[in-house]
Amino acid sequence: MSICAELQTMLRAARLYYEDGLTQQQVADELGVSRPKVSRLLTRARAEGIVRITIVDPFATFGEVEQHLVETFGLREAVVIAGEGLSEEALRRRLGLAAASYLRRTLRDGLRVGVGWGRTLRATVEALNNERQVAIHAVPLIGGIGQVSPSFQVNDLARRMAEAFGGTWQALYAPAFVGDTQARDALLNHPDVKLVMEGWETLDVALVGIGHFAFQRQSSMFFAEYMAQTLLQELEERGAMGDLCGRFFDIYGRQCILEAGVIGISLDQLKALDHVIGVAGGKEKMTAILGALRGGYLNVLITDTVTAQAVLEHHENET
Numbered sequence: 001m002s003i004c005a006e007l008q009t010m011l012r013a014a015r016l017y018y019e020d021g022l023t024q025q026q027v028a029d030e031l032g033v034s035r036p037k038v039s040r041l042l043t044r045a046r047a048e049g050i051v052r053i054t055i056v057d058p059f060a061t062f063g064e065v066e067q068h069l070v071e072t073f074g075l076r077e078a079v080v081i082a083g084e085g086l087s088e089e090a091l092r093r094r095l096g097l098a099a100a101s102y103l104r105r106t107l108r109d110g111l112r113v114g115v116g117w118g119r120t121l122r123a124t125v126e127a128l129n130n131e132r133q134v135a136i137h138a139v140p141l142i143g144g145i146g147q148v149s150p151s152f153q154v155n156d157l158a159r160r161m162a163e164a165f166g167g168t169w170q171a172l173y174a175p176a177f178v179g180d181t182q183a184r185d186a187l188l189n190h191p192d193v194k195l196v197m198e199g200w201e202t203l204d205v206a207l208v209g210i211g212h213f214a215f216q217r218q219s220s221m222f223f224a225e226y227m228a229q230t231l232l233q234e235l236e237e238r239g240a241m242g243d244l245c246g247r248f249f250d251i252y253g254r255q256c257i258l259e260a261g262v263i264g265i266s267l268d269q270l271k272a273l274d275h276v277i278g279v280a281g282g283k284e285k286m287t288a289i290l291g292a293l294r295g296g297y298l299n300v301l302i303t304d305t306v307t308a309q310a311v312l313e314h315h316e317n318e319t
Contacts, residue, residue: 007050009033013041014051016316031303033293041184065308069301072312074291076275083281083304091281091304096123098209099302103128106275107165111204114265115158116141116245118209120279125157138252139199140221141206142245142264152176157219161207172196174263176246184261193263200265206273208298210280212244212288242288244270244278244297249289253295277302286310 009031016027017038024042028035046050062080069078081098083091099120107113115121137159138161144154155171162169174193187193203314213235239250245264248256255267272277277299280289283306290311292298303311 005013006037010045010048011037011040014045016053021064040316050079060141062305062308065305065312068312069308073301074296075293075298078308079302080308081302081304083306088282092120092123093127095120095279095281095304096125096304099124099277100127102277102300102302103207104131107134107136107205109252110200112137112139112160112202113199113210114139114203114206114273115154115161115204116140116208117144117152117154117157118211118280120206120281121157123277124207125160125164128161130166130196131166133166135160136165138162138167138169139196139203140170140172141200141208142262143176151260155227169197170199170288176262176264177213178288180263181261183308184263186235187263193223197263203273203276205275206265206270207277207279208244208270210278210285210288210292212282212285213240213242232258241291242285244292244304249291249297251291253291253293253297255295259298265298268293271295275299279303290315 003225008118013027013031016022016030017024025035028038031038038274041098046053053195062082063283066078069075069080075188079098080104081094083094086094103124105223111134113137138158139155140158142154144152155173158169158171161167174187174190178187188197203298235248235256238248238256240248240256241251242249244267246268247267249267250256276298277300278289278292279302281304286307289301289303289307294315
């Protein structure tokens with residue numbers, strides 16, 4: 001067989017095996033050669049650079065981008081993972097793994113941990129399994145009862161986090177949004193609700209997801225069902241880009257105050273805490289993450305390379 005023909009056979013074997021997913025025996029049958037011959041062809045294909053295998057480590061971080069984020073926004077830490085070419089679901093899983101890893105190395109006995117909501121925080125809780133025993137106390141940062149998505153069932157997220165570390169937790173039996181002032185005041189004065197809310201002032205750590213307003217505006221999962229369209233329209237007119245625990249802000253971090261009652265930690269309370277971890281990724285969330293960083297509501301950010309670079313570029317182009 002000529003060198004050219006050998007290379008063509010090698011290339012075809014590589015495509016059948018690596019791209020089409022055939023077994024070596026199936027490749028051999030397709031090409032009319034023996035299985036050992038296919039094995040030798042694949043080995044040569046890798047040795048000669050025809051096939052290159054890249055392993056993407058979901059725990060790999062990017063120090064230069066992380067340092068840039070820390071210096072630009074005055075963070076105590078940034079964790080940036082590979083984000084190129086991932087689906088939304090795959091990205092959330094990887095962010096959840098990264099956030100879980102961060103919690104493992106930072107949580108210690110006696111810490112009071114506030115827990116927010118969202119799909120990425122749910123992925124974080126799901127990534128916690130058979131953890132070392134740490135006597136944390138988990139507290140919901142916002143209400144969340146009712147027929148809502150599991151990602152917004154904050155009591156469940158707080159419980160699962162506490163149980164993963166062998167800690168304790170409190171429940172907040174209240175909805176996130178209450179349109180009726182009288183009903184809201186009654187809830188705020190309930191002893192059990194007051195106990196949780198008063199505890200927000202003494203939290204050691206808060207773990208929050210960063211909501212993207214354009215998504216929330218259209219989503220049937222929560223906001224579109226539980227907030228009046230007039231309020232959503234008002235938020236849009238005020239330039240809302242994102243939210244932390246139901247508290248909205250614009251791209252510059254300015255608060256978009258609503259008259260509607262939110263039963264959740266305030267942005268000012270978050271800003272006053274020593275350790276606030278924001279977990280979010282996806283380029284569509286860039287403006288929401290940028291607003292949260294500019295507002296000073298976070299001091300730790302866990303995100304991906306694509307989003308981090310978009311945030312930095314947008315910020316630097318405006319300054």
